[in-house]
Amino acid sequence: MANESPADEIPSRYDASQSDPALYQAWENGGVFRAEASDSKRNGGPADPYVIVMPPPNVTGVLHMGHGLNNTVQDVLIRWRRMCGDTALWVPGTDHAGIATQNVVEKLIAKEGKTRDDLGREAFLKRVEEFVAEKGGVILKQLRAIGASADWTRTAYSFSPELSRAVREIFVRWYEDGLIYRGHRVTHWCSRCLTALSDEEAESHPAQGLMYHIRYLLVGDASKSIVVATTRPETLFGDVAVAVNPADERFTAFIGTRVINPANGLEIPVIADDYVDKEFGTGALKITPAHDANDFEVGKRHKLAMPIILDPHGMVAEGADAAGRVPAPYAGLDRFDARKRVAKDLDKAGAMVKTEQHHNAVRRCYRCDTVVEPRLSDQWFVKMAPLAAPALAAVKDGRIRILPERWEAVYVNWMENIRDWNISRQIWWGHRVPVFYCLSPKAGCPAHFASRDDAPRCPGCSGGTRQDNDVLDTWFSSQLWPFSTLGWPDKTPDLGAFYPTDVLVTAPEILFFWVARMVMSGMYVTRSEEKPEGVVPFHSVYLTGTARDAQHRRMSKSLGNGIDPLDVVALYGADALRWTVIAGMGIGTDLLLDHEHIDQSFAPGRNFATKLWNIGRFLLLQVGAEPVKPVASLSPHELISADHWILARIDAAVAASNAALGPPRPRDGGAWSDSEHKLGLRLDEYAESARAFVWNDLADWYLEHAKTRLAPGHPERETARAVLVHAFDQALRLLHPVMPFVTETLWQKLPGRGADEWLAQAAWPSRGGHGDAKAAAAFDAERAGATAIREIKSQYGIPHSQTVQATMTGSAVLEHLFKYPDFVQKASGATLVAPDQIREETAARRILPNGIEVLVALDGIVDFAKEREKLGTELTELTKQLGALRGRLGNEKFTSKAPPAIVEAERAKEAEWAARAEQLASKLQSLGSA
C-alpha cells in the first residue's frame, strides 16, 4: 500500500455491538427518556403531552419477535414526538400474568414431585414471589437492547402495592354500583389450570369429532323412543330431560312423557322448548344444565335439577345434586376415557343408533391448550352492558379510532353483543377478590360485601370476616393500565399531565382482552359532571400485524420458526432489526421474516446502517471538524443549483415523512374528523421516504456532486461544507426514530456539536424553504444528462472508466451546464464538447422528456439499427397514447362533462406529447437516411 488513504483510520462498517450498549446507557443516565409532569400543558407547562403505555409483557417472559415489532413501533412514535417538542412519555411495565406465571411455577415444583396443594396457599405464593424476584423483569433489560426509549423511572408492575390498590378501588366501586355480582351459571372450566375462564380466554378451535346418535326409550312403551344427537356422551349422566321443539310434529306425542336415560337408567321428562333447532342433529336434544351453557338456560326455564357429574379435574364423579346418577364403573374415569366407555357400553346395550363424523368447534384454555369443560359454578361477574354503551359510542363518533379501520367493525360487533365478564379465577397468584363474608352471620349481616381494607369488620354485626378465596382475572388489573400506572386513584400530577394517553399499540388478538376493557374502565373512572361519559384513555389504537415466517406461519415456540430479536441485535445491531421491522410492516400487514435466512431478512437494515455510516465517514474525512456556517446565513448567490436542489429535496422528504406519520392527535382535541380519521401512522412510508432521500438524493447525487467542491482550496468549499453538513444533519434527525443508535453516534461527530446535546432530544426537521425550485431544475437537467450518457454507455457496453465525448442541445438550462461541466463529466465518464464537435452520423442519442437531446460520439461502434429500434419503440408507444388522448379530447362528451381542470391538463399533455413525437420522428428520419 503506497498511499494509505485516511479513510482507513475509520472502519468502513458500523460496529453496533461495540457502541450501542454504552450509548443506551448514556441516554438513560442523561435522563433523555424522562418526561416531567410539570412540562405538560395540562399542568400549565409548555409542551403537549404525548403518551403511550406499553402493553405490559408477562413479568417472567422473554423478548420475542412480537415484542420486538410492537415496541419498535411505539419507540418510533415516542422518539418522533419527543423530537417534535412534545413531553413524550412511554410508560413501561410488566404484568403478573396470573395463570401463566402460576403454571410456570407449578411446573417447577412438579419437578420436585409436589403440587400447589402440598405447599398450601401461603407457601406457594411465597414460591411464586421468589421466582418473580429471580427471573422477573428480564424482558425490560432486553427492551433496552433494541433501543426502547421508555421512561424507566416510571416502570410499573400490575401486582405492585400501588396498582393493587387501584384494582381494589375499582372493584369496590363497581361492586357498590351493582356492576359486580355473584353469578351461578355455566362457565368455561380448565381442568388443568383448575380455574374458571372468561369467554375470551376459552379459544375456539375448529375440530373434527364424532356425533353420537343415542336412543332413549319411552317409559312404559319400549317400542317407542327418541333419538338424541350429542358429541359428548359422557355428559349423559347429567341429563335431566330431553327437549324438542314444540312445533316439531315428529315429537308432539312425546311431550310430557318420560324416557329412560340409557346411561344410568333414570327416568327423565320430555320437554318442549323453542331453543331446540328442528334441523340440527335428530331434532331432539338432551339437556345437561350443569355442563352446557344453553342447556343451563333451558334448565332454568323448566326448573330442572342441575347435577354436576364432572369433578374439577375433569373426572366423572357425582358432584352437587348428582347423587345416584353415575353408575360405579364410570366414577373416576377421565372425561375422554368416559366418552369412549359410555359409547361402547351404549353400543353393546343397543342404544347407540349410529355415529357420524362431525365438524365443530372445541374451546381450549388460552394458557395451556386443554379442552375446557362447561361447568356450573359460582363466579364473580362484571355486568358489561352499562360499561359498553359509552365505549361503543366513543368509537362510533371518532373519539377513538382503530387502525387498520376494519377492526372498528369487529370492535363494534363485540360491544353490541357483549356478555358479562367472569372475573374470578380459582388460582392463587393474583389480586384476591376483595369480597368478605361474615364469620358468624346473623340477621342484618350482608351475605357478602366488598372492602378496600384487608381485614374489615362485618358491617352488620361488626364481627370478624373472611375473604373470598378467588383471585381476579389478570386482565382485570391490565384494564386499568392507562391510569393505574399514572397514580390513579390518587389525583397525582402524573395523572393530570398524562391521562388521557395518545396511541395504544398492540396486537389484534388482545383487542377484547385488553383494549376494549381499558376503554370501558377508563371512561368509567373519569366520569364527571362536565363529561358524564368519561374520558377515553387514548385517541388511537394501532393494531400491528403478526410476525410470520416465509410460509406465512405465525412464529411460535412450538413450530421452532421464531427469530430471537436479541440474536438479530447481536449479529446486525438494533438499528438493523428496527429498520427491517418498520420498513417491512405496512399498516395492518403481517411482518414476514425467513427464520432460515435471517441474514437475508435483516440485510436491508444492516446495509442501510452501513450506508449511513459511510456517508458519515466521507463527511468527516472531507469536511473536517471545523464549524460550518448555518445554511440560513448563506446568501442565495453563494448557492449553486445542486445546493438548491438538495435543500428542496430535504423539504420534500420532511413533508413526505410528516404526511406519513400524520397528525399526532385529533386537531380539535376531541374526535377524529372523517378527513383525518385514517391519516398517519404509516411508518413504512415514513421510513421509505427518509431512506430514499438519504440514499438516492443525498448520497447518490449531492454528495457525489460535492466531491469536487470540497477539494482543499476550492472557492466553494465552505458553501459545500455548510450545505452538506446541514443536509446530513437533517437526514440523521429524520432517521433517528427508526435507527436511533447509528444516527446518534454519527450526529455526535458532526462539526460544531456542543457537549450534552443529544440527537434524541434534537428538533425534528422543519421545512427550511431554502431551495429555489428554478435553480434546482438546472441540477435536474444535469442529472438527466448524466443518466442518459450512462445509459448509452451501458447499452453499448462501454465501461465507466472509458471516457466518451458527449454533448447536449435544446434547452436554456444547458448554459449553466457548459459553464460547470465537471459534475456531469465525472458522473457519466464523458467529456462535454460543443454540439458541432459531434457528428450526428456517428452518435447515439437520447431525447429527454424536457426536450433536451443528448448525443454521445461512438465512432465506429454506433449501431443504427439499435438506435432506430430504440427511438422507434418509443415513438410507437407514444403515438398510441397520443391517439387515445386525442380521441378523448375530440369527444364532445369528455370536454363538456369532465372538470375543466382535467380537460386543461389533457390539452397541455397533448401539446407536450405531440412535440416529443415530432422530435422523435424527425430523429428517426435522419437516422434512416444515414
Next chain:
RNA sequence: GGGCGAAUAGCUCAGUUGGUUAGAGCACCUGCCUUACACGCAGGGUGUCGGGGGUUCGAGUCCCUCUUCGCCCA
C-alpha cells in the same frame, strides 16, 4: 352459522374523493474494485390490476355476480 376484509410485478405491498403512459421495496438480469461504502456503483420493468357483467366522457378505484383466500365471533 353470524360479521368483516382481501385478490395489482417472482415475493411483500402502495395506489387518498373515479382523471399522467399503474408505482415502491425485496428478488432477478447485465456491466463495474469510478480512492465513503462490493453491506457498494451504474444500467435494465419483468403487469390481461382474480373471472364475468354493469354504471360513466373516463374504472385498478364505484355497483352486481362468480371464484379463491384471510380475520373476528359462534
